[in-house]
Amino acid sequence: MTNNLRFKTSKFIDETYRVSFKFNNKTYFGFKGDTLASALLANGIHLVGRSFKYHRPRGIMTSGSEEPNAIIQLHDNSSRTEPNVRATEVEIYEGLVASSQNCWPSVNFDIGGINNLLSPILPAGFYYKTFMWPASFWEKYEYFIRKSAGLGKSPKVADPDIYEHKYIHCDVLVIGAGISGIMAAKMAAKNGFKTLLVDEKSYLGGSSIYDNSEFSKINNQITSSWLEKEINEISKLENLEIKIRTSVAAFHGYNFLLARENLTDHLPINQRENKVRQRLLKIRAKKVITATGSIERPLIFDNNDRPGILLSSAIKKYIDLYGVACGENNILFTNNDTAYETAMSLIQRGIKINAIIDNREQIDSKISYEVEKNNIEIYKGYTVVDTYGYRRINKISIMKLSKDGQTVVGDKKNLNCDCLGVSGGWTPAVHLFTQSGGKLKFREEDQVFIPNVYPSDQISIGSCNGDFGLEEIIRNTLSSIKKFLDIDNSEYKTVETISGLNQSKRNIWLLPSDKSIGKTKSFVDYQNDATAKDIKLALREGFRSIEHVKRYTTTGMGTDQGKLGNMHALGIISETAGTKMGEHGTTTFRPPYTPLTFGTIVGRNVGEFFDIFRRTPIHDWHVANNAEFENVGQWKRAWYYPKDNENMHQAVQRESKAARDSAGILDASTLGKIDIQGTDASEFLNRVYTNAWSKLAVGKCRYGLMLNEDGMVYDDGVTTRLGENHYIMTTTTGGAANVLGKLEDYLQTEWPELDVYLSSVTDHYATISVCGPNSKKIVSKVIPDLDLSDEKFPHMSFKNAKIDNIKCRVMRISFTGEHSYEINIQANFGKSVWEKCMDAGKDFNITPYGTETMHLLRAEKGFIIVGQDTDATLTPIDLQMDWIVSKKKYDFIGKRSLYRSDTIREDRKQLVGLLTENPEEVLEEGAQIVANIKKSPIEMLGHVTSSYYSPNLKKSIALGVVKGGKNMLGQKLIIPMENKNINVTVADPVFLDKEGERLNAKL
């Protein structure tokens, strides 16, 4: 390639600092200040990727975050690899490694390019139409589609970088540091507003900072020099914080915004150690000023996607900011004056312009006359009808437009070029505005959508508000900011501007061609390969809604969200459908504006910080004693304690046997505990539980069942009356927070007249449950002063006691059916009391057991676990727990629902016990229960909810819910499994000690 593509004129490029980098395994050089795109262009490289569907060669198209084509993978096969990065945004550094995506075996020869030849049979909706039939083939199709399509590769190893989140509160947030953003930030900060100014680029000033043209001046200075002084001034303001490389991703309601601050991506890898890579800023601003500028529109014509075709403003930026020429034989193609600014930049550096093709018949601006003076041929009223060159453009064909712009007339003329700059005018970047809930209006004159109704305290200024001329931008920025901030002093005395540009434009959404539309490939969405033809086909097939056309053609559904072509898609739709622009609205712009890394989203919440763990006060003992843990809500609960080489089954069998034969000990600290006080506490319990509470004596405990208002079981637990007006309620481990919330809800909103106070005390107490025939002996050793006789301390009662002078509450309650005690003690003494119990139980083979054994033991007794045996569709009647539903109470939560026509049905699913024909066969929890497997479709009667092998009964036992199960005692049912049918018999859900002899045994 030639060497004269770099011009030593840009102060943004440090030519004393050479940077080497790799692209597709080849080493290149650029300078500090280059983006990957500018460095590649300086090396004469345009072709950087392949398109999504047709695998067409694609080049760098833009110079910013709107880039649809130059999407690359950074540091492939390393821990820091990142896919789908825009080469136009990557600042190069020593050692950067980049590679093309979506091509195989190489970007220059891509086998998928055959899709381009097949394109006549790959129309819009092709995937839907072809691969959906026959349905059974989808898996085969999918394999090939995924292999040949797809963007970058996701990383295979852990990300070594650090990310974090930060909250920012400010008076004024200014998004975008172009000329209007800089002015707004200065006015805000100087008038006492705490201001934050952010910009996605690595420099301030937007496109004006490299505007060195004689044709746009402010106060008789070149725009860039005037702006430099402004930037210099604001960088010293105390009230103003400036963040570059910070891209606003989302603008939510109530001026809540998310932005990504990029801190190390521009540094060589070895300088990134121990630094935060990216920071997610959560910004709450009192006022937001959006100054996000505008995005140049491409033009839609046949083969408008070849490498070497760029936006004209990008060509200008590569020359003026990076000192890089995109080509040596340039042609500009435009419908407005913007391209003439690019032409002047090319002319100033002596870069050849072969021609300018302008859709307009009349061009009347100072800058266009100046370009003409330089002997550049301008084809007025012409359009490009085709382009040539496979890996790089080498020729274009042009034709004259008809008067109405609908067709082309006359002869075709060919012109050579190696670079084509296109300009279809400008689209205000209203993405963030609409994300915030703002409503747009359509401006006919220049066919743009601009902000209309603001949903919060915010304003859009500059070209994102549809102000395109320099004079207009400055005048409107000054007046709207003064009004918006309610300030008199604008900090700007007089600002006089000179502009050589005229705002005239000849807008044609789809440029005509001498070919029929079916034979053209005029790309509207470059990344997703959606063409004008596809959009027209979608309309012909009956699609009307823009949202449907978008999904059918995939227009605007790439990682660039169609920043370039969405407007053209809308234009083509309304032209084809004969409707007015604006009538269709726009598609929804969704966050993020540019893609975010997962690292930024999760911040520091990785590894052990991903979710909260709650540990009981006895946790360390469980760890030291080889416990396996299970997650119950946020809690880590001891699951079982394997000894030697026991598996879970063996450990649970041993623990279960020991608990019934001698003694078991369980850490029950995770049970929810709610302290209830007040003169109406008893009445309150009467209303929230199904059973009666008024007559419960002080010092007694009672099991309670809580329903939802719809009659379905919500939670259960034992509540103890500690005093006349004082109760302690226990809830399920997972339900604690919800139960408290529900009780507060009723107390505050339905029964505010009740004198009741609720406090969560779950974490205040450690709860140790000792059960089994030897539990009494063990507890009497731990608390010798406590009279454990049945007369003084019967089942379902409570005593205050002391262990080594520490107060504790002891309840004689049981979830296993064994004689058992529950010791509740201040949490920080939990572990030492547990150890005391272990010590006291040594002679009785006291066996710590986990949740799995607890579940087994209670299943033997037919005790339900809310959430395992119930699922919010079961009433207490369904659970055969009629005994706990008070007939006498006038009302309680859910009472009325227990006799709705639906809840009294006889054929509801009801809880039953299940015994397998083969006592060794253990059912799978969740397995379906049926009666008849001969008749198809097989009727599902219910499912297995709990299932264990009981070492105490020496057989398999299970609980399940079965339609009409209550009346099926003794009936045979079938559990159909993948490879066999298991015969079961419906049984009483209480498998062990129905009479409660174990519980009441004299010990």
Place this chain on the structure above:
Amino acid sequence: MFLINCPFCGEREQSEFKAGGEAHIVRPKQPTELSDDEWAEYLFMRKNIKGVQFERWNHVHGCRKWFNMVRDTSNDQIKAVYKMGEKPPVK
């Protein structure tokens, strides 16, 4: 994300709150007197308005108090917040 003016704590992030559905639905004093249809009306039927809606909110990660909010569901503008038992300050 809303900024909600809790009547007890002041302005806080929406993430501290929990929405609790339509407001001013009073639990019947004598549920047993109601027909199935009347009870179902209380239990299940909600307006789900597009526009100005009265709804219950709970400052669940704050003062734990329930309160009422008037919100335009079409644009998420919060028109007013007021304590339980108080009359709505706007129509």
